[in-house]
Amino acid sequence: AQTVTQSQPEMSVQEAETVTLSCTYDTSENNYYLFWYKQPPSRQMILVIRQEAYKQQNATENRFSVNFQKAAKSFSLKISDSQLGDTAMYFCAFIAYGGATNKLIFGTGTLLAVQP
């Protein structure tokens, strides 16, 4: 069974600073995707960034980048130049590719507060 673990329930960062959110996962699958979703107070779940497991290059989306370590089963999210609008709950999620399910498996989330 796949599991996703986020060990930081809450984090705080000053505006314009950089913060890294941690995520580890466990799976016996070889082909999968990893995601970071953001859920602001409005509760709308928004995809931040996605990484295909077969790609060695780390994904980047503007101020958001990941550090994907497949052997260590680690998938951290780095937010550069933090903005007040980045305040949200961040979920790490896993999905197997081509398996028997289209189920996203989520971690427990990290509540990020960006301080002015």
Added chain:
Amino acid sequence: KAGVTQTPRYLIKTRGQQVTLSCSPISGHRSVSWYQQTPGQGLQFLFEYFSETQRNKGNFPGRFSGRQFSNSRSEMNVSTLELGDSALYLCASSLAPQLGSNEQFFGPGTRLTVL
């Protein structure tokens, strides 16, 4: 393109009642998944429908059921409501011809409160 819509946005029911939630996916998306979000259990997968067929089901009791119509709209039903069913119910849609291959887009959720 319009996003995923869910109705109603808020719902208050009492124990023992039943409830039906609706989800309209993004146009062209044929897969609809449902998730339950609670403070205690986090985000848990309920079920997924693709082309009107339930493709996968999470570990929930039979009181939770769903269906998908030919236009890909989906409904989920919870019968004999319990206090523990109070949650945010999220719907997500994707193209998903290949399992796991496509991004899932989430709706704003339905907040269900059971009194």
